[in-house]
Amino acid sequence: MNRLTSCCLGLLLLLSGAFSQQPQRRHNFACGGNVTGDSGYIGSEGYPGVYPSNSKCTWKITVPEGKVVVLLFRVLDLESDTLCRYDYVDVYSGHTNGQRLGRFCGTFRPGALISNTNKMLVQMVSDANTAGNGFIASFSAADSNNRGDQYCGGRLQKPEGTFKTPNWPDRDYPAGVTCSWHFVAPKNQVIEIKFEKFDVERDNYCRYDFVAVFNGGEINDAKRIGKFCGDSPPEPIVSEGNELLVQFFSDLSLTADGFIGHYRFRPKKLPTTVPPTTTTPATTVTASSRPTVALCQQKCKRSGSLVSSFCSSDFVIIGTVITTVTRGTSLHATVSIINVYKEGNLAIQQAGKNMSTKIIVVCKKCPAIRRGLNYIIMGQVDEDHQGKVLPSSFVMNFKTKNQKSLHILKNKQC
Incomplete structure (x- = not known):
């Protein structure tokens, strides 16, 4: 046996030994089932x-009494x-009529x-x-009682501690949680x-992402202390009794930094901070932020051309309108972004390779946009980093031939 053959054979034996030491576990997953134990795996x-x-x-997971279930996705690859x-x-959370912790794809x-x-349901x-x-x-x-604070939610009985949104402080909280x-x-x-610290998607009525606080241990509007969003931390809150529930909800679109909070238990006899009793969004509506009737009664006609509007607009995107909701005289739309040519301070949410943003068409019928269609959208960005589209804004149905012009404009100095 020559030196080359001997060397190669030795290398093969070494690699074979290394691989043989690795656990060769392969799970055969069925469609749902009842799963019990201290730990395990489920899969599609x-x-x-x-x-x-x-x-x-549907998988029903049960761990021993007195414990809670912690679920961690190792792989997620579904239709996007x-x-x-x-x-x-x-x-x-729970097996029947439980609170949904999130929807993912x-x-x-x-x-x-x-x-x-000690129960969780996955479907x-x-x-x-x-x-x-x-x-x-x-x-x-x-x-x-002793699980750290890295998880999303749970029952907290220690005298003091912290609670925070998932991913804090490394990146934005996930959508749909x-x-x-x-x-x-x-x-x-x-x-x-x-x-x-507090930064949850801003909305005048906290309809999309929010933090709600309740006296007692259940989500009950009659016992709600407040509902919060925006980037201003709520004032300190003290419960009436020995139980308090904090709920965080994020919808399936824009997200933000999230929050970190601290809690402590203290004797009831100390003077308490009077908690808010009504919904307290972190933003206020001013008359100037509302579209005027006069503006929406004007003739619907965009001004300027593709070139001139590009320079005068804060943002320029191509996207598919995926949701539209009428609110008063305006239209609120979620746009799945195909391409960004000018971003400005527009708030753009990215989940994997998918990007989306929310825009407000100030006058709901002008310019007219329809769900499911692709548009070139140009507009302004307000102080809340939300896109505003006026009747004079440049909005048109997207055609492939427009891409070349937009690529040229993207590199143009306005």
């Missing part, structure tokens, strides 16, 4: 092959859609999800057209919470 049917079409699979309308995975993995009890739904390998997720049992922190103090104590 047929993973890592393409998941079946027209299916609905901004609103997760086609193929998706829903995660619920595409390839963007959320942070760890945690139930409020995957696919339509007629599939695209992807599905998902694999690990679950484990965690001590509800619901977290509930249930604080339980001894009978003779109350809970005080303070938000150190």
Whole structure:
């Protein structure tokens, strides 16, 4: 045996030994089922092959009493859609009538999800057209009293601690997530919470992403202390009794930095901070921010050309209108972005490879846009980084031939 042959044979034996030491685990996942234990895995049917079409699979996870379920997606590869309308995975706290912790699709993995009890339900739904390998997720049992603060929600019974949105402070909180922190103090104590940093998608009525705080341990509007959004931290809040619930909700579009808050239990006899009793958005509406009737009664006609409007606009995008909602005299639209030619300070949300933004068409019928169609949209950006489209703004149906002109304009100095 020559030296070259001996060397190659030795290398092969070394590699063979190295590979043989690696665990060769392959899970055969079925469509749903009851899963119990301290830890384990669940995955879409047929993973890592393409998941079946027209299916609905439900997994009921149960860990030992006194623990909570922590779920972590290791792989997520489903048909991508901004609103997760086609193929998706829903995660619920509890087995029946539980609170939904989130809906997920595409390839963007959320942070760890945690139930409020020892039960969790995971459901995957696919339509007629599939695209992807599905998902694999690990679950484990965690001590509800000593689990750290890296998870989304849970039951908190320590005398003090912190709570924060998923991904804080490294990146924005994910879209489509619901977290509930249930604080339980001894009978003779109350809970005080303070938000150190706070940045949740801004809206005058906190309709999209928000933090809601309730006296007691349930989501009950009659016991709601306040509902908050924007970038101004709420004033310190003190519960009436020994239980408090903080709910964080994010919809399936724009997100923001999130928040970090601190809590402590203290005797009931100390003077308390009077909590707000009504919805308190972090923004206020001024008369100047509302479209005037006179403006919307003007003749609907855009001014300027593609070239002149490009320079006078704060943002220029091509996108598909995926949602439209009429609010008073205006139209609020979510646009799935195809290309950005001029961004300005426009708030753009990115989830994986998908980008979207929200715009307000100040006069709902002018310019007229329809859901499902592609447009070139130019407009202004307000102090809240939201796109505003006026009757005079340049908006037109997108045609492929327009791309060349826009690419040239993108490099032009206005």
